[in-house]
Ligand SMILES: *[C@@H]1O[C@H](CO)[C@@H](O)[C@H](O)[C@H]1NC(C)=O
């Protein structure tokens with residue numbers, strides 16, 4: 001009896017039972033605990049300290065530093081590039097002065113970025129110092145509590161877990177060496193974008209060369225009966241504003257420019273809720289664009305001709321604050337860039353809080369539209385000529401020369417991975433691309449390039 005009891009209670013107590021029974025009297029048992037009492041309070045306080053630690057350190061804080069670091073690194077590279085361009089091309093005149101001013105602005109932004117990085121890092125340093133102290137005291141506390149584990153239940157369990165983990169690692173390594181490395185499976189069946197070929201089509205619009213800024217494409221989620229329809233928006237005032245969208249019944253009619261149907265957003269151009277900037281898209285029978293004179297997303301219901309809108313976060317750029325561009329040119333009123341992919345509509349923009357770097361938000365359909373998830377990137381918007389989305393991945397292009405644009409950057413919304421080493425070339429017919437968008441339905445890229453409408457095929461792995 002005594003031995004089986006002590007086996008059960010050995011972890012914390014040793015019991016000594018002393019029966020004192022006398023006939024006709026009550027039976028009394030004396031219980032002696034030879035061990036120190038178990039420090040329940042201590043365990044509780046360690047648990048709550050651990051909980052607090054978990055709350056104060058989140059992975060997003062570390063991602064923030066990564067993004068800032070990558071941003072500073074890229075901006076320094078860009079600065080170096082700009083300086084070498086200045087050295088090569090400085091004619092002592094206007095061009096040199098403009099380049100110098102751009103370099104000054106870049107330098108100021110880099111310094112600001114470094115400051116922010118410094119602040120973030122020192123706040124994380126304090127955090128990790130105080131966390132380390134807490135961790136040390138938690139470790140000591142747990143060791144003390146463990147001394148109550150006389151039959152070594154916990155340490156044996158830990159040993160078991162370690163062996164199991166080693167085993168699993170071993171099995172994984174075995175499996176990994178048996179299979180060739182494969183790309184991570186994606187929700188999108190077509191795989192990764194590896195090339196762009198074409199142009200497949202190249203034509204002037206019915207406006208001729210009048211309007212160098214605009215956009216065109218095909219609605220990826222067309223209304224019934226509108227499956228073959230193509231849309232076209234030309235910025236008909238000041239290369240900046242438009243107040244109507246044009247539709248053509250087929251690819252051939254838009255390429256030769258016959259039989260357009262115009263749908264008017266407002267009788268004046270520009271006015272409240274008309275279009276500003278070229279990076280417009282049509283999705284689900286609605287046009288998405290930057291509302292005139294406002295950091296907002298406008299949605300124009302083409303069948304009812306009604307506009308609803310939603311504000312971007314405060315301090316988001318509009319009216320040429322954070323346009324696309326390259327060293328000696330900015331694409332005017334390109335603060336907001338809309339994109340369509342397999343999952344719907346997206347908006348690319350920037351804000352002072354993110355130092356002019358690209359921010360990406362989902363646009364939720366609906367009237368009014370609203371913003372869904374949002375990501376900050378380290379990609380400086382002004383050094384990018386355009387962006388588009390494929391399968392939840394943001395791609396950005398830059399100007400290489402008059403004949404070539406390069407897709408050099410990607411940001412995967414699923415993994416948060418940023419890459420600056422893509423080298424997918426786009427063959428241009430004109431010098432500049434004012435808008436570029438992907439249609440997930442026909443997997444084509446639609447570009448508006450110095451008054452020409454151009455399309456490309458995409459190649460997936
Ligand atoms: C970073 O911040 C610390 C104090 O916050 C300051 O002493 C230091 O000079 C800063 N370093 C840079 C490079 O700005």
Ligand SMILES: *[C@@H]1O[C@H](CO)[C@@H](O)[C@H](O)[C@H]1NC(C)=O
Pocket residue numbers: 194195196197198
């Ligand atoms: C991409 O397409 C171009 C044009 O068809 C071709 O010349 C080039 O070799 C392709 N690149 C790759 C990596 O497949």
Ligand SMILES: *[C@@H]1O[C@H](CO)[C@@H](O)[C@H](O)[C@H]1NC(C)=O
Pocket residue numbers: 284285286301302303304367
């Ligand atoms: C346009 O508005 C009509 C009437 O409210 C609605 O039935 C239709 O779904 C809307 N279309 C889009 C694309 O929002």
Ligand SMILES: *[C@@H]1O[C@H](CO)[C@@H](O)[C@H](O)[C@H]1NC(C)=O
Pocket residue numbers: 353354374375376
């Ligand atoms: C993006 O950065 C801004 C400014 O640092 C911050 O306020 C915001 O929470 C960040 N957003 C995301 C989704 O990380």
